[in-house]
Amino acid sequence: MEAYIAQGMHGLAYGMVLFLVASGLTLVLGMMGVLNMAHVNFFMLSAYLGYQVVAWTGSFWLALLIAPLLTAGAGILMERFLLKKVHAFGPMAELILTMGVAFIISDGVKAVWGTQNLPLSPPGSLSVLVNIAGVQYPAYRLFLIGLAVAILLLMALVLYKTRLGMIVRAAVADAGMVDALGINVPLVFMTVFGAGTWMAGVAGVAIAPILTVSPGLAAQMGMDAFIVIIVGGFGSLGGAFLVAILCGLLSAFGVQFLPQYASVLLFVFMAVVLAIKPEGLFGEKES
Amino acid sequence: MNILETRSLSHNFDGLRVLTDVNLNVLQGEKHAIIGPNGAGKTTLFNIITGTYTPSQGKIFFKDKDITGLGPCNIQRRGMGRSFQITSTFDRLNAFQNIRLAVLSNRKIRFNFLRFVDKMTDVSLETIDILKRLNLFDDRHFPAGVLSYGKHRCLEIGMALATNPDLVMLDEPAAGMSAEETHTAVELIQRLTEGKTMVIIEHDMDVVFKLADRITVLHHGTILATGTPEEIKANEQVQAAYLGRLEE
Amino acid sequence: MKRNLIWTLWAAGVAAVALFPHLFGVYYANALILFAVWALFAVSLNLLLGFTGLLSFGHAMYFGTGAYGAALALNHIKGLSIVPAVIIGMIAAVILALLIAPLVVRVSGTAFAMLHLAFAQLLYVLALKLRSITGGEDGISIYPRPDLNIFGLLRIEMNDQNFFYFAVIVIAAALSFLWFFTKTPFGQIMVGMRDNSKRIGYLGFKVTYTKAVVYAVSGGFAGLAGAIYALLQSLISTNDAYSMVVSVYPIMMVMLGGVLSYFGPIVGAAFFALIDEWIGSGQFQQLLLKLLSLLLPSSLAQRVSDFFQFEMILGLILVLVTLYWPLGLAGFIALQRMRWQMRRVSGGPQRSAT
Numbered sequence: 001m002e003a004y005i006a007q008g009m010h011g012l013a014y015g016m017v018l019f020l021v022a023s024g025l026t027l028v029l030g031m032m033g034v035l036n037m038a039h040v041n042f043f044m045l046s047a048y049l050g051y052q053v054v055a056w057t058g059s060f061w062l063a064l065l066i067a068p069l070l071t072a073g074a075g076i077l078m079e080r081f082l083l084k085k086v087h088a089f090g091p092m093a094e095l096i097l098t099m100g101v102a103f104i105i106s107d108g109v110k111a112v113w114g115t116q117n118l119p120l121s122p123p124g125s126l127s128v129l130v131n132i133a134g135v136q137y138p139a140y141r142l143f144l145i146g147l148a149v150a151i152l153l154l155m156a157l158v159l160y161k162t163r164l165g166m167i168v169r170a171a172v173a174d175a176g177m178v179d180a181l182g183i184n185v186p187l188v189f190m191t192v193f194g195a196g197t198w199m200a201g202v203a204g205v206a207i208a209p210i211l212t213v214s215p216g217l218a219a220q221m222g223m224d225a226f227i228v229i230i231v232g233g234f235g236s237l238g239g240a241f242l243v244a245i246l247c248g249l250l251s252a253f254g255v256q257f258l259p260q261y262a263s264v265l266l267f268v269f270m271a272v273v274l275a276i277k278p279e280g281l282f283g284e285k286e287s
Numbered sequence: 288m289n290i291l292e293t294r295s296l297s298h299n300f301d302g303l304r305v306l307t308d309v310n311l312n313v314l315q316g317e318k319h320a321i322i323g324p325n326g327a328g329k330t331t332l333f334n335i336i337t338g339t340y341t342p343s344q345g346k347i348f349f350k351d352k353d354i355t356g357l358g359p360c361n362i363q364r365r366g367m368g369r370s371f372q373i374t375s376t377f378d379r380l381n382a383f384q385n386i387r388l389a390v391l392s393n394r395k396i397r398f399n400f401l402r403f404v405d406k407m408t409d410v411s412l413e414t415i416d417i418l419k420r421l422n423l424f425d426d427r428h429f430p431a432g433v434l435s436y437g438k439h440r441c442l443e444i445g446m447a448l449a450t451n452p453d454l455v456m457l458d459e460p461a462a463g464m465s466a467e468e469t470h471t472a473v474e475l476i477q478r479l480t481e482g483k484t485m486v487i488i489e490h491d492m493d494v495v496f497k498l499a500d501r502i503t504v505l506h507h508g509t510i511l512a513t514g515t516p517e518e519i520k521a522n523e524q525v526q527a528a529y530l531g532r533l534e535e
Numbered sequence: 536m537k538r539n540l541i542w543t544l545w546a547a548g549v550a551a552v553a554l555f556p557h558l559f560g561v562y563y564a565n566a567l568i569l570f571a572v573w574a575l576f577a578v579s580l581n582l583l584l585g586f587t588g589l590l591s592f593g594h595a596m597y598f599g600t601g602a603y604g605a606a607l608a609l610n611h612i613k614g615l616s617i618v619p620a621v622i623i624g625m626i627a628a629v630i631l632a633l634l635i636a637p638l639v640v641r642v643s644g645t646a647f648a649m650l651h652l653a654f655a656q657l658l659y660v661l662a663l664k665l666r667s668i669t670g671g672e673d674g675i676s677i678y679p680r681p682d683l684n685i686f687g688l689l690r691i692e693m694n695d696q697n698f699f700y701f702a703v704i705v706i707a708a709a710l711s712f713l714w715f716f717t718k719t720p721f722g723q724i725m726v727g728m729r730d731n732s733k734r735i736g737y738l739g740f741k742v743t744y745t746k747a748v749v750y751a752v753s754g755g756f757a758g759l760a761g762a763i764y765a766l767l768q769s770l771i772s773t774n775d776a777y778s779m780v781v782s783v784y785p786i787m788m789v790m791l792g793g794v795l796s797y798f799g800p801i802v803g804a805a806f807f808a809l810i811d812e813w814i815g816s817g818q819f820q821q822l823l824l825k826l827l828s829l830l831l832p833s834s835l836a837q838r839v840s841d842f843f844q845f846e847m848i849l850g851l852i853l854v855l856v857t858l859y860w861p862l863g864l865a866g867f868i869a870l871q872r873m874r875w876q877m878r879r880v881s882g883g884p885q886r887s888a889t
Contacts, residue, residue: 035645082854089861092590095648096786099592100853103783107847219779223656230649260664267657271638274650278641337737363739377730379795388727392738396720398748404720450738 002135007252013141013210015248016148020203021221022228022240023155024196030172030235031192033091034083037098040222041105042197046071046204047213048109051120060123060209068201075197076190083193084186102218110215122209144206151199152241159237168192172235224251227266231273233283243281289348290315290454290484291336291367296345298328298335305331306508309345313454319486320495323505324528329488330372332505333458337369338362350453363392368452372459372488374443378432382423382442385431387414389449414449420479421445422471437468441475448479455480457487461494473497504528552703556696564699565767570808571706572764577788577800577807578713579756584786585794586717587749588729590648592782593655594757596635597628599662599776601758602765603669604628609677616684617693617701621762628758632751640746643732651782659777674772677765702763709759714797716752725749757785780846787849790856793865802864810852814845 025039049067054060078101086093121127122140129136159165167188204217211217224247232239247266254262273281291313298306306328313319321329335342338359346355354362363369377385387404390413391397404410418424421441426434431442444460460476461469473494476485489495495502495516502519504511506528512519519525556564576598583589604627605620639650662669669675680698683691691697716722724745728735736742765771775781784807785800792803813819820840827836860867 029645033645035649082858086857086861089857091644092584092588092648093857093861095590095592095645096790096853097857099783099786100850100857103846103850103853105850107844107850108842111842111844111847223653226649227653230646230653234646263660264657264664267653267660270653271657274638278638279646359736360739360741363737369737371734375731375734377727377734379730380726384723384726388723388735389738391720391723392740397724397740398744399720400716401719403715403718404723405718407720410720446734446738 003256005133005135006137007256008249009135009137009141009145011249011252012245013144013148013248014207014252015245016145016152017203017207018221018224018228018248019241019244020148020151020199020206022225022232022244023152023237024199025225026229026232026235026237026240027168027172028193028196029229031168032189034087034094034098035091036193036196037095038078038102038105039098039196039200040218040225041102041109042071042075043200043204043221044215044218045074045105045109046201047120047208047217048113048118049201050205050208051113051118051213054120060120063120064202064205067205068198071201071204072194072198076194079190079193106215106218113213115215118213120205120208120213140209144210147202147206151202155199164188164191224266227270229280231270231280233280236280236282239280239282288315289313290350291486292348293332293336294346294348296332296335296342296347298331298340299343300331304508306335306342309505309508309510311503311510312513313484313486314501316482316484317500318480318484318498320499320502321486321488321505322490322492322495322502323511327505328508329505330458333369333456333486333488337367337456363450363452366453367456368447368450368454369456370444370447370458370460372462374439376431376439376442376446379430381428381430382434382438383414383418383427385442385446386417386421386423386449387411389446390414390417393450417445417449421475437464437471440464440468440472444472444476445479452483454484454486457485459488459490461489461491469494553700556699561695564695566808566812568699568702568763568767570804571703572760572767573784573788573807574801574804575706575709575763576757576760577785577792577804578710578797579753579760580785581789581794581797581800582713582717582725582749582753582756584789585796585800586722586729587725587746588732589643589746589750590786591651591753592648592786593651593653593658594753594785595777595779595781596651596655596658597632597754597757598761598764598781599658599771599773600631601625601628601761602771602776603662603675603761604758605762606675606677606765606771607668609681610675615681617681617766618683618685620681621705621759621766624762624765625755625759628761629751629755631758632754633747636747636750640743640750652779655777655779655782659773659779662773662777669773671773674770674775676770678769680766680769698766702767705759706763709756710801713752713756717797721745721748780849783849783853787853787856789863790853790860791863793863793867793869795862796865796869799863799865810848814848819843819848 021040021043025036028039029035046067049070050063053063053066057063082097082101083094086097126140126143128139130139130142131137159169171188211220228240228243228247232241232243247269250265250269251262254265258265289312291311293309293311296306296309296311297304309332311332321332323329331340334340336347338354338357338361341356346353348354349362349365349367352365354365377388380388387410390410391404394410396410415424418427423438423441423445426438431439434442440460440463444457447455447457457476461472464472469491476498487498489498499516501513502516503513504519504522504525511524511528512522514522555567576594579597580591580594583591601624603624605624608623609615609620635654639647642650663671680693682693683689683697683701693701717725724735724740728742728745732742735745761776768775788803788807789800790803791806792801793799820843823843824836824840827839830836831839856863862870
């Protein structure tokens with residue numbers, strides 16, 4: 001029983017981080033119609049930057065603050081100087097461009113930091129075990145869940161209580177709307193893109209102590225994040241949240257019961273959902 | 288005899304009622320116009336009849352067969368062709384290729400991988416013939432996307448007609464045209480639909496009265512009146528609806 | 536006159552290919568086969584991307600399945616000749632395409648691309664896990680290369696030189712077929728679907744079936760390219776068959792050569808083969824190092840030149856091409872030609888304001 005609770009918590013923690021990554025991806029996709037193939041590479045880049053900050057300053061907290069901001073800056077530069085220019089050529093060009101950026105980041109990371117696994121240890125105060133209902137559980141994972149929930153609440157607050165949030169939601173629902181609203185569209189796009197990469201950046205630093213920093217990080221998280229937004233439905237935050245948690249649990253328990261095929265389970269899940277509902281669980285039908 | 292008939296057709300979009308209890312009859316061989324103020328549900332009615340949406344309630348009969356819920360493709364194959372209010376051509380293909388696709392459809396050439404399409408002489412000849420009748424022959428090498436607005440609209444209408452349908456549905460064929468272009472388009476439509484059944488949505492009353500044998504007035508998603516142009520002109524309800532709109 | 540010229544060019548081309556292994560040796564003969572494999576792979580992808588408007592981020596699925604199909608058939612069926620092996624690879628890819636088609640024909644655009652990324656990754660993971668069948672990262676070998684055996688009447692040993700002729704003939708035939716395919720009435724419907732799939736439906740063509748057929752053809756020929764690739768390398772591993780970069784290769788070739796043209800991707804494949812050779816042989820690194828040494832201290836120059844590994848260059852090319860050369864070489868040429876024609880016709884139709 002205790003093992004199940006522990007696995008459940010593991011799954012929950014991973015699911016929350018997955019949602020942090022996927023929500024930025026799905027927001028940008030819903031609002032700008034751009035699927036950023038490099039999104040998870042930003043996630044990985046942030047983990048490396050976090051590692052570097054820790055190596056220089058020794059402070060995990062500083063890393064958690066600085067690395068995501070640097071990552072968001074890189075994301076904004078990419079939106080401003082690359083994506084915007086190819087927007088006129090249509091979604092194919094945007095996909096291919098972001099794919100190119102993905103390759104550049106992942107190879108650049110290898111060139112700078114090498115291919116070995118780099119450890120990033122959690123701050124001392126969090127590397128203890130806490131007792132929850134008789135189960136010894138690492139405090140860091142609890143912190144991770146708390147952090148993800150905090151960001152989630154922040155995002156919900158911005159989305160539902162501010163003018164910017166209103167615009168973003170309107171734009172996700174109907175891309176044509178934004179132009180009619182008479183607002184500074186490029187600025188809103190840039191903000192959303194920056195916020196999306198920032199969340200991926202936070203996720204990258206936050207999960208690094210659990211997964212270690214390695215060039216495989218992007219691929220590992222990438223597929224899961226893409227599956228989350230496909231299954232959840234393009235542009236649907238609620239769908240992404242639900243599916244991210246489900247994916248987290250599925251992979252955690254999959255490792256427990258079917259260690260060989262844990263990674264395949266998610267794909268099977270995706271194929272089943274798509275066979276029934278090709279637009280994803282909460283997606284809207286293409287007209 | 289009715290070629291097209293809708294029976295108590297109703298439609299909702301996300302709970303918003305767009306059409307209520309629409310009973311439309313189109314007789315074999317007639318030119319039928321659907322008019323009505325903006326937002327009356329004309330294009331929705333068109334889209335439901337041609338298979339874009341499945342109606343929330345009610346049935347559609349085409350040539351006495353129930354076609355409710357069939358997709359655009361199957362409805363077209365039963366002999367109903369349509370054009371669009373917002374020009375919808377193959378913009379990177381030239382005018383010849385655009386019309387040729389319609390001709391291929393008419394000849395049921397679909398999964399043919401065995402011949403060069405350029406060497407299908409009969410198809411090419413028919414396409415050229417249609418292009419000439421559309422006055423597009425000289426523009427046949429230009430991609431549809433670069434044609435002038437009037438010519439682009441002609442191509443749009445021409446594609447609907449080139450499939451040689453038993454019933455052709457034209458959604459505001461003269462939308463956005465200048466007076467002169469409209470005049471040409473009306474002549475063109477008259478010439479090309481001779482002896483055919485046509486349903487047309489149109490705002491321009493001159494066009495309607497020139498083309499239509501019968502008119503249906505749609506208002507707030509219901510049919511206000513159906514009748515000959517004279518009857519419609521004299522109908523008080525119709526006048527009220529149109530005048531009411533002017534006062535708003 | 537013009538006809539004669541074309542025939543002469545044809546004859547010269549055939550003679551050049553026939554003499555190629557004698558003139559340049561096995562190494563360059565194999566390089567030419569590799570180019571042909573990439574060309575076929577790129578054209579098969581472009582059938583979807585350029586002619587139907589569908590971007591597949593997972594075409595390695597079909598390439599890899601063709602490669603594994605042929606390799607597994609040769610490993611498990613004793614005395615199998617080369618032609619049935621290649622056909623088995625191709626059929627395996629077609630079957631996979633037909634299995635996946637129902638899931639992907641209903642979507643287009645970004646969703647289509649994403650689904651392919653996911654399915655290709657699934658196949659990659661599966662192939663890695665099913666080590667007993669696929670050999671995982673080590674792969675499975677094809678040795679010796681099977682003979683060409685035509686009903687026992689004719690038996691040709693597939694040494695490097697004969698395999699060169701076999702591969703070139705098969706791929707040339709495949710490319711000719713695909714060219715013809717785009718010129719059929721079906722090919723027209725396919726191109727119409729790229730421009731406006733809604734209208735294709737309203738013209739009475741079934742969009743989903745049409746997509747499925749294009750999809751199966753594209754998958755099948757990618758599989759054929761994969762099968763020839765496996766025979767050329769005499770070895771196929773999960774990374775060579777199914778990994779992400781394999782899906783990106785043909786996209787890059789298509790972008791380089793020109794997405795809207797049939798022959799563009801073939802030229803793109805030539806570019807790619809040259810770049811691949813240039814980097815693979817280390818010449819690019821040496822050149823870069825030399826250039827950088829002129830500007831920077833040697834240790835820094837070394838570090839900077841190390842920065843430009845294969846995938847980095849791949850990424851840079853993708854970014855630069857989409858930014859500055861979105862229609863590829865073919866688009867560039869077409870644009871110049873159009874300008875020239877416009878100057879001659881003077882004017883042409885002008886779209887009036889709507």
